[in-house]
Amino acid sequence: MISTVLQAVGLFVATNIDDIIVISLFFARGAGQRHLTAKITAGQYFGFAGILAVAVLIALGAGAFLPVEAIPYFGLVPLVLGLRAAWSSWREYRDNDGDDDSDGDSATGKGSGNAVGVLGVAGVTFANGGDNIGVYVPVFVNISHTAIAAYCVVFLILVGALVYIARFVATRRSIAEILEQWESVLFPLVLIxxxxxxLVSGGAFGL
Incomplete structure (x- = not known):
């Protein structure tokens, strides 16, 4: 069992370490928003639970419900969210026109267009899990149902740790200053x- 847990930890780290950047940007995007950590955590759990559900179903032979070929199209989720964020940032910049005397929300870049929601985080998390699914399925196919359950439990525990690490990174003074200054550019750029x-790596739309 210890070996299974260690293998699960290694697999999670290898497939999710890059999510720290995305989650940190969510923290920067919603800075000052009430219950932000709870929303990001809930969204991360919902999205990752979806990743696990798909991986387990495919591994158990129920892949017909969601063919692997359909997974790349979930790239449309972060793409649309990124385009929406870019449009929101551009409108805010245009409306403020660089005026430092704008109201508090506009001056800090935390207007309603920048609100971070559970569904948005969940959508990005799930869409970014295509590679995870591709890695988890062959692993799950070759282990027992008990081991699959153990992997899932370990993964779900580590999701909370991932959010905590991202929050820690995003709230370091030097990093926070950079994120606050460039968040309106980095957030949509990273999502797009x-x-x-x-979409391209998965061959969606014949790309």
Missing amino acids: TLGVVI
Whole structure:
């Protein structure tokens, strides 16, 4: 069992370490928003639970319900969210026109268009899990049902740790200052890039 747990930890780290950047940007995006940590955590859990559900179903032979070929199209989720964030940032910049005397929300870049929601986080998390599913399925196929359950439990525990690490990174003074200054550019850029990479690498739309 200890060996299974260690293998699960290693697999989780290998497939999710890059999520720290995305989650940190969510923290920067919603800075000052009430219950932000709870929303990001809930969204991360919902999204990752979806990843696990798909991986387990495919591994158990129920892949017909969600063919592997359909997974790359989930790249449309971060792509659309990124385009929406870019449009929101551009409108905010245009409306403020660089005026430092704007109201508090606009001056800090935390207007309603920048709100971070559970579903948005969940959608990005799930869409970014295509590679995870591709790695988890062959592992789950070759282990017992008990081991699959153990992997899932370990993964879900580590999701909370991942959010905590991302929050820690995003709240370090030097990093927070950079994220606050460039969040309006980095957030949509990262999501759009993520969406395009998922679509292209998965061969969606014949790309």
